[in-house]
Amino acid sequence: MRWRADLARSWRLWRAFGLEQADPDSFYGELAADSAAQVDHLHPLEGTVMLDVGGGPGYFCDAFAARGATYFAVDADAGEMHLHGRTPGSRTVQASGTALPFAAGSFDLTYSSNVAEHVAQPWRMGEEMIRVTRPGGTIVLSYTAWWGPWGGHETSPWHYLGGKRAAQRYRRSHGHAPKNEFGRSLFNVSVGAGLTWARSVPGAELVAAFPRYAPAWASRMVQIPVVGEVLTWNLMLVMRRRHGQTAGP
Numbered sequence: 001m002r003w004r005a006d007l008a009r010s011w012r013l014w015r016a017f018g019l020e021q022a023d024p025d026s027f028y029g030e031l032a033a034d035s036a037a038q039v040d041h042l043h044p045l046e047g048t049v050m051l052d053v054g055g056g057p058g059y060f061c062d063a064f065a066a067r068g069a070t071y072f073a074v075d076a077d078a079g080e081m082h083l084h085g086r087t088p089g090s091r092t093v094q095a096s097g098t099a100l101p102f103a104a105g106s107f108d109l110t111y112s113s114n115v116a117e118h119v120a121q122p123w124r125m126g127e128e129m130i131r132v133t134r135p136g137g138t139i140v141l142s143y144t145a146w147w148g149p150w151g152g153h154e155t156s157p158w159h160y161l162g163g164k165r166a167a168q169r170y171r172r173s174h175g176h177a178p179k180n181e182f183g184r185s186l187f188n189v190s191v192g193a194g195l196t197w198a199r200s201v202p203g204a205e206l207v208a209a210f211p212r213y214a215p216a217w218a219s220r221m222v223q224i225p226v227v228g229e230v231l232t233w234n235l236m237l238v239m240r241r242r243h244g245q246t247a248g249p
């Protein structure tokens with residue numbers, strides 16, 4: 001079946017989000033299948049050598065490999081790679097996205113889903129993704145935007161009063177720190193910051209920027225100040241590696 005960013009697909013994802021805690025296999029399986037289909041649409045995966053930065057447990061490996069990609073992944077955290085009793089793909093390396101252990105131009109496609117907001121230097125990670133992508137190759141960087149309803153992750157919606165305050169409130173009511181703790185494992189990465197970076201980084205040109213889970217007709221939402229920050233939810237940046245340019249400034 002041809003993949004389409006229509007309202008029915010957004011609704012399917014919305015329903016799957018409700019299963020994250022109770023049935024992680026269904027949730028991550030559905031998200032990974034949708035993500036691979038979406039990326040296949042942007043850069044055909046058959047025969048593509050790709051790197052998933054912050055790949056987590058192997059759900060995305062299965063989904064991308066099923067579409068014919070040769071899938072490599074890095075993740076900074078061994079525990080995350082084995083979450084939900086999963087085994088990461090055999091080509092998975094433990095490393096940080098901000099210092100990728102690969103030579104320049106190694107991949108046709110680099111991808112990252114829901115990782116940049118967990119990294120203190122998200123654009124350093126973006127520049128590493130650009131560096132290891134071959135000239136003419138594709139970079140897809142997607143993250144949960146801070147000012148969206150889920151920006152504070154499990155501390156939402158209190159992050160609107162400040163990330164530190166939201167984390168303190170969570171600690172008080174749950175007796176422990178949130179997994180995604182502001183300033184340690186969760187950072188304020190806005191839609192505006194991503195667009196500014198993607199438009200100005202010398203190593204790649206911005207091809208498209210849109211809300212990842214929304215129908216295609218809502219794409220222009222990311223351009224609207226304030227409203228775009230809140231409604232975009234998750235910003236997907238699609239970039240093309242330039243020839244003969246260094247990856248970063």
Ligand SMILES: C[S@@+](CC[C@H](N)C(=O)[O-])C[C@H]1O[C@@H](n2cnc3c(N)ncnc32)[C@H](O)[C@@H]1O
Nearest residue numbers: 054055056075076077080096097113114115118
């Ligand atoms: C929310 S999970 C996303 C997993 C998967 N990409 C997805 O979309 O479901 C964030 C992942 O990023 C990883 N991560 C966090 N900081 C990282 C870094 N600096 N470099 C590489 N991976 C990192 C975490 O270990 C975790 O597996």
